[in-house]
Amino acid sequence: MIPTGGTPRLRRDAQRNIERLxxxxxxxxxxxxLSTPLEDIATRAGVSTGTLYNxxxxxxxxxxxxxxxxxxxRLTHLLGRVREHxxxxxxxxxxxxxxxxxxxxxxxxxxxxxxxxxxxAELTRICDEALAEGARLVxxxxxxxxxxxxxxxxxxxxxxxxxxxxxxxTRTTAPDAWRRNIAIFLDGARAKAxxxxxxxxxxxxxVQEAFTAQPPR
Amino acid sequence: MIPTGGTPRLRRDAQRNIERLxxxxxxxxxxxxLSTPLEDIATRAGVSTGTLYNxxxxxxxxxxxxxxxxxxxRLTHLLGRVREHxxxxxxxxxxxxxxxxxxxxxxxxxxxxxxxxxxxAELTRICDEALAEGARLVxxxxxxxxxxxxxxxxxxxxxxxxxxxxxxxTRTTAPDAWRRNIAIFLDGARAKAxxxxxxxxxxxxxVQEAFTAQPPR
DNA sequence: AAATAAGTTGAGGGTGGCGTCAAGTTTCAG
DNA sequence: CTGAAACTTGACGCCACCCTCAACTTATTT
Numbered sequence: 001m002i003p004t005g006g007t008p009r010l011r012r013d014a015q016r017n018i019e020r021l022x023x024x025x026x027x028x029x030x031x032x033x034l035s036t037p038l039e040d041i042a043t044r045a046g047v048s049t050g051t052l053y054n055x056x057x058x059x060x061x062x063x064x065x066x067x068x069x070x071x072x073x074r075l076t077h078l079l080g081r082v083r084e085h086x087x088x089x090x091x092x093x094x095x096x097x098x099x100x101x102x103x104x105x106x107x108x109x110x111x112x113x114x115x116x117x118x119x120x121a122e123l124t125r126i127c128d129e130a131l132a133e134g135a136r137l138v139x140x141x142x143x144x145x146x147x148x149x150x151x152x153x154x155x156x157x158x159x160x161x162x163x164x165x166x167x168x169x170t171r172t173t174a175p176d177a178w179r180r181n182i183a184i185f186l187d188g189a190r191a192k193a194x195x196x197x198x199x200x201x202x203x204x205x206x207v208q209e210a211f212t213a214q215p216p217r
Numbered sequence: 218m219i220p221t222g223g224t225p226r227l228r229r230d231a232q233r234n235i236e237r238l239x240x241x242x243x244x245x246x247x248x249x250x251l252s253t254p255l256e257d258i259a260t261r262a263g264v265s266t267g268t269l270y271n272x273x274x275x276x277x278x279x280x281x282x283x284x285x286x287x288x289x290x291r292l293t294h295l296l297g298r299v300r301e302h303x304x305x306x307x308x309x310x311x312x313x314x315x316x317x318x319x320x321x322x323x324x325x326x327x328x329x330x331x332x333x334x335x336x337x338a339e340l341t342r343i344c345d346e347a348l349a350e351g352a353r354l355v356x357x358x359x360x361x362x363x364x365x366x367x368x369x370x371x372x373x374x375x376x377x378x379x380x381x382x383x384x385x386x387t388r389t390t391a392p393d394a395w396r397r398n399i400a401i402f403l404d405g406a407r408a409k410a411x412x413x414x415x416x417x418x419x420x421x422x423x424v425q426e427a428f429t430a431q432p433p434r
Numbered sequence: 435a436a437a438t439a440a441g442t443t444g445a446g447g448g449t450g451g452c453g454t455c456a457a458g459t460t461t462c463a464g
Numbered sequence: 465c466t467g468a469a470a471c472t473t474g475a476c477g478c479c480a481c482c483c484t485c486a487a488c489t490t491a492t493t494t
Contacts, residue, residue: 011440011491035434037481048443053483148404158398162379168434173427176420181375183414187365188405197400203393210390216434228461228470254451265473270453 018055020045025066033107033168034063034117035216064120071112072126074102079133089146092137093186099130099160100182104167104175114164115212131157148194154204159185161211235272237262242283250324250385251280251334252433281337288329288340291319292347299354306363309354310403316347316377317399321384321392331381332429348374365411371421376402378428 010018024045028036038059042052056062078098085091103110111117112127134156141147163178170177187193227235241262245253255276259269273279295315302308320327328334329344351373358364380395380402387394404410 013490014441017442038483039481049482050443050484051441054441058483151401154394155397155401158383158394159401162383162398165382166375166379169431170424170427173423174421176416177371177375177424177427179415180372180418180420181379183412184368184372184376184402184405186405187410187412188401188403190410193404193407193410195400195404198396199393201397203397204391206390207387207394210387210394214386225470230460231471234472255453256451266452267454267473268471271471275453 014055017045017047017051020047021052021055021062022066025062026070029063029066029108030070030106034059034067034111038062060117060119063117064123067108067112067119068122068126071109071123074109075126075130078102079130082133082137087146088137088140088144089190092141092147092189095134095137096156096160096186097182099134100163100167100178103160103164104171104178107168107171110164110167114161115208116214116216118212146191147189148191150194150197150201151189152201152204154201154207155189157211158204158207161207231272234262234264234268237264238269238272238279239283242279243287246280246283246325247287247323251276251284251328255279277334277336280334281340284325284329284336285339285343288326289343291326292343295319296347296350299350304363305354305357305361306407309358309364309406312351312354313373313377313403314399316351317380317384317395320377320381321388321395324385324388327381327384331378332425333431335429363408364406365408367411367414367418368406369418369421371418371424372406374428375421375424378424 021041024041028041028044032040038052039049041062042049045052052062056065078095082091082094082098085094099113103113112119112123115127118124131153135153138147138151138153138156142149142151159182163182166181167178238258241258245258245261249257255269256266258279259266262269269279273282295312299308299311299315302311316330320330329336329340332344335341348370352370355364355368355370355373359366359368376399380399383398384395
């Protein structure tokens with residue numbers, strides 16, 4: 001007999017509650033975003049908040065248990081479509097519009113993309129990968145001469161973060177408003193549109209941290 | 218003797234508390250924005266929260282008692298500088314950059330401009346006036362051929378609202394980040410930069426309401 | 435079927451804000 | 465100087481959310 005080592009195996013009811021909680025969490029997160037009260041998730045799972053905490057310990061952990069799959073599917077799908085384009089500018093546009101569309105499509109993705117939850121390993125990895133791809137696209141499009149030469153990944157981060165905020169409040173009332181916002185941004189990002197920027201890229205040094213550490217007010 | 222009618226005149230201590238509260242409110246609002254806990258204001262005024270509520274009744278009322286002057290000074294000053302420009306595009310730019318700079322300069326103005334507080338008569342009037350001026354500038358610049366023909370005041374509203382959000386989180390960490398954001402937006406707003414927008418201006422119909430009615434989450 | 439380990443529960447304590455009101459204090463007219 | 469009206473106070477109840485833990489229930493093992 002090989003000693004199975006590892007974690008001591010859960011009782012069947014515990015196992016079942018984990019499944020129910022995950023299912024409920026997916027539903028609720030998708031509908032209402034990642035900051036929905038945990039009690040609502042517990043209730044939908046037909047379980048007490050105590051159990052939720054027993055099983056997952058924290059909101060972050062629950063997010064980590066539930067979101068990676070969803071995110072990675074959507075994100076790799078997006079990156080796939082992006083790469084179909086042969087023209088670097090088209091690729092850049094596809095990326096920007098694609099990410100924005102994800103934000104608009106699901107509150108949970110929006111929360112994640114806006115980094116409102118400094119989530120754990122898996123999620124961070126996935127997001128960083130997508131971000132790295134974005135950085136590559138930025139460089140390619142600059143080299144190609146279609147994206148303005150002074151553009152940086154930081155500028156893109158700002159635009160998408162802003163778009164996330166916008167989408168959060170207009171999702172129900174003006175669900176297409178973001179499209180104009182992004183379109184104007186993209187027009188401003190073209191090399192032909194470029195006029196001198198008032199400050200250099202070093203001004204964006206700390207924005208990423210500013211985004212991650214945001215109390216909702 | 219002419220009966221003075223009107224409000225029955227306050228006791229001297231009440232009068233004094235009102236002044237103290239206003240002074241404290243101005244300070245605190247300017248430092249930390251319009252959603253600072255009222256208790257902090259009462260404390261700074263050396264008065265209890267009860268008194269604050271006695272004298273003003275609500276946060277909104279306090280804001281209304283204290284902000285109009287500040288706002289109207291800054292805003293009329295800005296509009297004055299804007300009107301110095303003879304070129305419609307320059308005027309538009311001066312307006313956009315000016316408003317953005319106000320947002321960056323004081324949290325309280327930012328809150329107000331972002332309409333997080335559906336404030337009363339006076340303030341609304343002042344803001345609406347500035348907004349109307351913005352609309353005029355948009356039309357002028359479009360007629361002038363420098364601003365893209367498909368641009369609307371709604372697009373400007375979105376850009377400035379987004380900028381307000383951006384500034385709120387980057388104020389301390391990356392205080393110049395907004396400048397690049399606004400510059401890219403302006404480049405995208407130029408007529409020469411214009412490419413077809415994906416949706417018409419009707420998509421922005423409800424954004425104003427979306428902005429005004431925002432629970433912080 | 436009994437013993438026990440594993441798991442669940444929900445009330446309760448903590449936070450941080452809002453808004454109120456009975457009891458105490460101050461002003462001011464007479 | 466006095467008394468009534470005006471004003472202030474701060475503890476209190478409220479809400480919404482967080483997280484915990486003692487008491488109870490259930491699964492599993494033998």
